[in-house]
Amino acid sequence: MPIQTAWKPPSNPKLEQYLNPTKLCNPNHPKIVETAKKLSCCAKNPKEAAINVFYFVRDSIKWYAFPQKLLTAEEVLNCEYGTCYNKATLQIALLRCLNIPARYKHQKIRFELYLRAIPTGKISEFFLSLYPSQVITTFAEVYLNGKWVSASTTFDKQYNPERAKDWDGEKNVSSFKGDEIIEEMGTTAEIYKPDVEEVWKKVEEKKLSKELITMFEEILKLHSDLRRFNLKIEKNLNNLMEKTFKPPKD
Numbered sequence: 084m085p086i087q088t089a090w091k092p093p094s095n096p097k098l099e100q101y102l103n104p105t106k107l108c109n110p111n112h113p114k115i116v117e118t119a120k121k122l123s124c125c126a127k128n129p130k131e132a133a134i135n136v137f138y139f140v141r142d143s144i145k146w147y148a149f150p151q152k153l154l155t156a157e158e159v160l161n162c163e164y165g166t167c168y169n170k171a172t173l174q175i176a177l178l179r180c181l182n183i184p185a186r187y188k189h190q191k192i193r194f195e196l197y198l199r200a201i202p203t204g205k206i207s208e209f210f211l212s213l214y215p216s217q218v219i220t221t222f223a224e225v226y227l228n229g230k231w232v233s234a235s236t237t238f239d240k241q242y243n244p245e246r247a248k249d250w251d252g253e254k255n256v257s258s259f260k261g262d263e264i265i266e267e268m269g270t271t272a273e274i275y276k277p278d279v280e281e282v283w284k285k286v287e288e289k290k291l292s293k294e295l296i297t298m299f300e301e302i303l304k305l306h307s308d309l310r311r312f313n314l315k316i317e318k319n320l321n322n323l324m325e326k327t328f329k330p331p332k333d
Contacts, residue, residue, distance in 0.1 A: 092182040100272040101184035107155045110180035114157045119180040130252035140174040141236035147307040148200045149300045150282045167237040168221040184226035189268035194218045241311040
């Protein structure tokens with residue numbers, strides 16, 4: 084059962100499916116319950132709790148371009164890196180644990196938007212052999228104050244400050260711009276990612292060793308961390324320049 088909160092879940096029976104556990108998204112798992120309690124201990128209402136969950140998932144789990152298999156919410160909690168759909172699973176489990184209805188939202192985008200995050204050469208060629216030209220990005224929608232609000236935690240702030248938008252619990256937040264979205268693919272109470280399953284079928288067909296796949300994943304982690312490092316250096320240098328060349332006060 085969800086933990087005791089200062090608020091009650093909505094009484095609308097149509098929302099029950101967005102509070103219930105699923106195979107991969109179990110809000111009753113002890114690790115999920117423990118984390119949800121920590122994130123909501125000072126929250127006075129569902130919106131405050133949802134905002135705390137949003138920032139925790141967005142920035143504590145780093146995004147990278149590796150096609151992770153579908154994970155349970157508690158598995159994602161133990162990950163240092165995650166994909167849009169697995170981060171959404173954790174976010175939704177934490178929200179449901181806190182009596183806040185949440186669901187998956189799906190949008191079709193061009194794969195080239197992700198290709199920019201992949202090293203060029205053989206690695207990008209390998210990715211192109213696995214994916215179609217259009218892919219589905221998945222993130223969470225939260226039911227607050229009588230309406231559904233998009234709350235994408237796909238990119239962490241350290242990796243992509245522009246796309247990792249802040250969220251106030253009221254306005255829709257998506258990681259992709261309107262002209263980048265090819266098609267709205269609807270919402271689901273349970274994770275639905277046939278595209279990921281298709282990718283791993285192709286990987287199996289190529290008969291790649293586990294060692295090679297692990298090495299490939301580690302390369303993508305390092306590549307994403309290199310971007311974070313460069314952005315941090317840039318920010319620190321700009322701050323230093325501002326302080327050094329700050330015009331004197333009159």
